[in-house]
Amino acid sequence: MSAPLIDLVGITKQFDDTLVLDDLNLSIQENEFMTLLGPSGCGKTTTLRIIGGFTQADKGQLFFEGKEISGVPPHKRQLNTVFQKYALFSHLNIEENIAFGLKIKKKSRQYIKDKIDYALKLVNLDGYGKRMPDQLSGGQQQRIAIARAIVNEPKVLLLDEPLGALDLKLRQDMQYELIRLKNELGITFIYVTHDQEEALTMSDKIVVMNQGYIQQMGTPEQIYNEPENAFVADFIGDSNIIDGTMIQDLVVEICGVRLPCIDTGFGRNKPVDVVIRPEDVELTLPTPDGLNGVVSHLIFKGVHYEMEVEAGGFTWLVHSTSLSPVGSKVGISVRPENIQIMNKPASEDEEAIANDE
Amino acid sequence: MKKAIERLYLAIIFLFLYAPIATLIVLSFNSSKSRANWGGFTTQWYSEMLSSEVIMDALGNSLSIALFSAVISTVIGLLACIGINAMRKGPKTICLTLNNIPMLNAEIVTGLSLMICFGVFGVSLGYGTILVSHVAFCIPYVILSIMPRLKQTSTATYEAAQDLGATPLQAFFQVVLPDLMPGVLSGFLMAFTMSLDDFVISYFTRGRGINTISTLVYSQVRRGIVPTMYALSTVIFLAVLVFLLAQNFLPQKLDKLTRKLHEKRSLKGGDEGGGKWVMVAAGVLAVTALILLIVPGGEEKEEEVVYVYNCGEYIDEAVIDIFEEETGIRVVYDTFETLEAMYPIIEQGQAVYDVVCPSDYMIQKMIANDLLTPIDFSNVPNLEYIGQDYLQACRSFDPNNEYAVPYTWGTVGILYNTKLMDEVPNSWSILWDERYDNEILMQKSVRDAFAVALAYQGSSINATDPEEILAARDLLMAQKPLVQAYVVDQVRDKMIGGEAAMGVIYSGEYLYCHDENPDLAYVVPDEGSCVWFDCWVIPKNAENKENAEAWINFLCRPDIAMMNFEYITYASPNTAVIAELDEEIVNDPGVFADEATMGRCEVFTWLGDEVEEIYNESWLEILAYSDEAAGVEAVDPDSEE
Numbered sequence: 001m002s003a004p005l006i007d008l009v010g011i012t013k014q015f016d017d018t019l020v021l022d023d024l025n026l027s028i029q030e031n032e033f034m035t036l037l038g039p040s041g042c043g044k045t046t047t048l049r050i051i052g053g054f055t056q057a058d059k060g061q062l063f064f065e066g067k068e069i070s071g072v073p074p075h076k077r078q079l080n081t082v083f084q085k086y087a088l089f090s091h092l093n094i095e096e097n098i099a100f101g102l103k104i105k106k107k108s109r110q111y112i113k114d115k116i117d118y119a120l121k122l123v124n125l126d127g128y129g130k131r132m133p134d135q136l137s138g139g140q141q142q143r144i145a146i147a148r149a150i151v152n153e154p155k156v157l158l159l160d161e162p163l164g165a166l167d168l169k170l171r172q173d174m175q176y177e178l179i180r181l182k183n184e185l186g187i188t189f190i191y192v193t194h195d196q197e198e199a200l201t202m203s204d205k206i207v208v209m210n211q212g213y214i215q216q217m218g219t220p221e222q223i224y225n226e227p228e229n230a231f232v233a234d235f236i237g238d239s240n241i242i243d244g245t246m247i248q249d250l251v252v253e254i255c256g257v258r259l260p261c262i263d264t265g266f267g268r269n270k271p272v273d274v275v276i277r278p279e280d281v282e283l284t285l286p287t288p289d290g291l292n293g294v295v296s297h298l299i300f301k302g303v304h305y306e307m308e309v310e311a312g313g314f315t316w317l318v319h320s321t322s323l324s325p326v327g328s329k330v331g332i333s334v335r336p337e338n339i340q341i342m343n344k345p346a347s348e349d350e351e352a353i354a355n356d357e
Numbered sequence: 358m359k360k361a362i363e364r365l366y367l368a369i370i371f372l373f374l375y376a377p378i379a380t381l382i383v384l385s386f387n388s389s390k391s392r393a394n395w396g397g398f399t400t401q402w403y404s405e406m407l408s409s410e411v412i413m414d415a416l417g418n419s420l421s422i423a424l425f426s427a428v429i430s431t432v433i434g435l436l437a438c439i440g441i442n443a444m445r446k447g448p449k450t451i452c453l454t455l456n457n458i459p460m461l462n463a464e465i466v467t468g469l470s471l472m473i474c475f476g477v478f479g480v481s482l483g484y485g486t487i488l489v490s491h492v493a494f495c496i497p498y499v500i501l502s503i504m505p506r507l508k509q510t511s512t513a514t515y516e517a518a519q520d521l522g523a524t525p526l527q528a529f530f531q532v533v534l535p536d537l538m539p540g541v542l543s544g545f546l547m548a549f550t551m552s553l554d555d556f557v558i559s560y561f562t563r564g565r566g567i568n569t570i571s572t573l574v575y576s577q578v579r580r581g582i583v584p585t586m587y588a589l590s591t592v593i594f595l596a597v598l599v600f601l602l603a604q605n606f607l608p609q610k611l612d613k614l615t616r617k618l619h620e621k622r623s624l625k626g627g628d629e630g631g632g633k634w635v636m637v638a639a640g641v642l643a644v645t646a647l648i649l650l651i652v653p654g655g656e657e658k659e660e661e662v663v664y665v666y667n668c669g670e671y672i673d674e675a676v677i678d679i680f681e682e683e684t685g686i687r688v689v690y691d692t693f694e695t696l697e698a699m700y701p702i703i704e705q706g707q708a709v710y711d712v713v714c715p716s717d718y719m720i721q722k723m724i725a726n727d728l729l730t731p732i733d734f735s736n737v738p739n740l741e742y743i744g745q746d747y748l749q750a751c752r753s754f755d756p757n758n759e760y761a762v763p764y765t766w767g768t769v770g771i772l773y774n775t776k777l778m779d780e781v782p783n784s785w786s787i788l789w790d791e792r793y794d795n796e797i798l799m800q801k802s803v804r805d806a807f808a809v810a811l812a813y814q815g816s817s818i819n820a821t822d823p824e825e826i827l828a829a830r831d832l833l834m835a836q837k838p839l840v841q842a843y844v845v846d847q848v849r850d851k852m853i854g855g856e857a858a859m860g861v862i863y864s865g866e867y868l869y870c871h872d873e874n875p876d877l878a879y880v881v882p883d884e885g886s887c888v889w890f891d892c893w894v895i896p897k898n899a900e901n902k903e904n905a906e907a908w909i910n911f912l913c914r915p916d917i918a919m920m921n922f923e924y925i926t927y928a929s930p931n932t933a934v935i936a937e938l939d940e941e942i943v944n945d946p947g948v949f950a951d952e953a954t955m956g957r958c959e960v961f962t963w964l965g966d967e968v969e970e971i972y973n974e975s976w977l978e979i980l981a982y983s984d985e986a987a988g989v990e991a992v993d994p995d996s997e998e
Binding site: 052053054073074075079080081083084085087088089090091100101104105148149152 | 511513514516517518519520521522523524525527528531532535536538
């Protein structure tokens with residue numbers, strides 16, 4: 001792997017008495033679409049603002065192309081940001097908004113004009129140049145905000161929940177738009193969101209954060225299929241997280257029933273967390289030795305039915321394309337490869353620290 | 358039908374709101390000085406206003422103070438807003454609450470506390486103190502109008518600009534300021550109008566020789582407001598109207614305008630986009646600085662000056678110009694509204710005057726309190742023109758003729774309308790005659806009102822016996838139901854307009870009233886009355902005593918005294934003037950009281966603090982009683998008041 005474009009080393013940040021980031025280490029490669037994902041207050045936006053220069057870290061270093069830039073003010077950093085609420089300049093028209101950074105840098109008129117044309121085409125808003133920002137829809141404004149940032153040819157584009165204010169359909173369209181843009185521009189995107197679907201759709205790499213710590217880092221597939229702890233499992237998609245005991249390698253006991261699994265190395269009779277995705281739960285007819293229960297809730301979701309099954313003292317969330325009516329008795333079975341075993345943390349803090357890389 | 362009523366209702370409301378202003382505007386074009394007579398259309402008052410140095414000075418002060426205080430408070434307010442906005446919630450709330458308190462505070466409290474504050478720190482009152490005070494009371498309003506705008510603008514645009522390569526300063530001027538501009542502009546206009554409108558705070562914080570329009574108008578209350586003031590008020594009203602309209606419409610218009618500009622403007626012209634406002638701001642500041650350099654410039658020169666403190670409308674202003682021209686002494690001319698308002702200013706030395714024009718009893722009080730300095734009469738050779746009789750009479754309050762040089766004099770008597778009554782009111786008793794119910798006007802002045810009752814009951818007008826004073830009080834209360842109104846200068850207008858049969862008045866007003874309405878006559882009743890003198894005196898703390906003496910000497914010069922007589926129409930003690938005048942005027946007892954009349958008149962003397970207290974308390978009782986009576990009157994369908 002080549003040298004990272006951005007390197008955060010031991011970044012710590014405290015607001016009043018709240019520790020927002022604690023000794024955070026993170027490397028971002030060139031041309032990567034990296035998403036910082038986590039619930040609000042997890043430190044993802046603070047991380048982005050530290051990279052952008054709007055917030056100063058209390059401790060730690062920030063490297064850009066190998067040079068430390070911790071003390072460099074925002075206007076001297078080679079990055080541009082797309083803000084959550086677009087932050088367009090309402091007294092300037094679209095062209096002037098886009099040209100803002102270029103004028104500051106005293107580029108020639110022709111250069112600016114070309115750049116505006118190029119940027120408007122890139123975001124599919126050709127011909128909107130003379131309009132004022134409040135004459136555009138939310139999605140159009142967001143694309144202008146992106147255009148305004150990219151005409152400056154930054155090495156890194158920081159995006160702070162840019163789609164948060166848009167409605168669902170528009171958000172999905174914009175996700176594709178962003179992927180296309182990233183591919184066309186070939187620059188690094190650092191994207192902050194709390195929406196796991198957005199993160200899974202667009203990212204090359206996802207960093208799941210909670211309480212100022214990195215919980216897990218990996219490709220969307222890794223994050224989704226192999227969550228390293230209960231937090232990640234719970235945060236990414238829906239999950240059944242069940243207390244269990246690792247009897248021995250390849251055998252786990254949940255709800256009083258022993259099931260085969262593919263995990264090893266947890267020791268004998270060790271308490272563990274067991275994660276099973278709702279779509280991995282298969283409903284069968286009741287079996288004499290297996291886990292049996294009763295369907296208590298049923299909702300039609302379009303692609304599938306969402307059911308709740310009371311079985312073994314636990315409420316199972318089940319996604320299935322076939323219907324089992326409320327009150328029917330069912331058996332629960334899970335394939336060994338779909339059972340994810342995780343160590344149990346002693347406390348929530350430990351959970352956070354234990355998984356910090 | 359319903360619609361018609363709605364419209365009528367609206368019309369009545371607007372009539373109620375704007376009729377007074379309309380009246381004022383109409384009167385400003387009235388060629389008669391009286392409010393009661395329409396003497397034809399004229400723009401004379403406007404040209405007089407424009408040529409009056411006193412008015413133009415006051416106007417200049419009002420405008421320059423409004424402009425500077427608006428600019429300064431806008432800049433300070435804007436910076437304060439940015440600071441407050443960056444605070445955390447707790448301190449921010451505290452700051453905004455603190456900001457609101459001065460606005461809720463009674464103006465008089467603000468004015469008074471500012472005056473005291475300047476006094477404690479030894480700052481002498483003047484142009485600068487008014488300006489500082491105006492800046493102080495305007496800032497909260499500026500903050501109030503910028504703050505909401507600032508709250509709307511997220512810090513995101515400021516960060517976005519920096520993100521795009523702008524330095525913090527560039528970001529502020531190119532992004533934050535344009536966003537705030539409507540708020541800044543309306544804050545500026547608000548401050549400007551507040552400053553222009555202000556009376557109370559200016560009144561307390563101004564020094565000698567400094568008038569704003571509002572303090573000038575107020576100082577003329579005693580002698581009646583002259584029509585030039587209507588003209589000026591009309592101009593101010595229109596100016597404020599324009600500003601208010603601008604304040605309401607400009608921000609929106611501005612938004613639209615900039616939008617249009619941007620839509621039209623191609624990118625070529627777009628370079629100065631952010632710089633535009635900077636240019637405007639710089640322009641405003643440059644003009645401000647320029648005016649600032651010019652305005653107080655005169656103060657710095659070392660020159661001869663005399664600080665004159667006179668009653669409002671009590672001199673022909675041309676006289677001031679001639680004096681300045683002939684002597685090279687600059688006159689700082691200031692006016693007071695009542696003697697009672699003048700006294701504490703001289704006593705406390707808040708503003709130091711070189712020469713003042715009070716009345717008899719007030720001069721006595723000032724002498725008693727050691728506030729005056731004897732005049733060096735070798736500097737006042739024109740004293741020879743002042744009649745010996747008058748100097749003799751002045752001895753009642755200035756025993757050795759050391760301190761005072763008479764300026765005007767007269768009696769208090771009854772002005773009556775010969776068309777409305779068949780008899781000559783030779784006795785004060787007629788003011789208690791029920792036949793003249795609601796036809797009587799009284800002077801709203803404690804000593805004058807009491808003089809009437811005291812003379813009627815056969816006491817001295819300088820009675821000190823509490824029983825006599827209380828008896829006079831009871832008389833005045835008993836008279837109350839018959840009295841149409843207690844008024845000050847409105848006696849003239851009401852009498853000219855034939856609204857009352859008779860009114861108690863100073864003899865000096867008679868000539869003017871008679872000119873306006875020939876049916877009016879003046880008499881001093883047989884029981885006797887008051888003869889009064891207004892004299893020039895020099896306060897002990899005067900800084901330019903010789904100039905003050907030159908001023909007094911100048912006013913005693915026959916041609917100058919004549920100019921003043923013609924302007925003021927109050928009787929002159931100047932023998933040369935009397936010799937010049939037509940016999941008809943000199944022999945008119947309404948103007949120059951004859952010896953017989955003088956024989957039964959007394960000069961007011963100062964009665965000491967204790968007795969004055971009895972007078973004042975009784976006076977308040979009478980006024981309160983008169984309020985009740987007025988309440989009864991209002992029910993009376995015949996009453997016009």
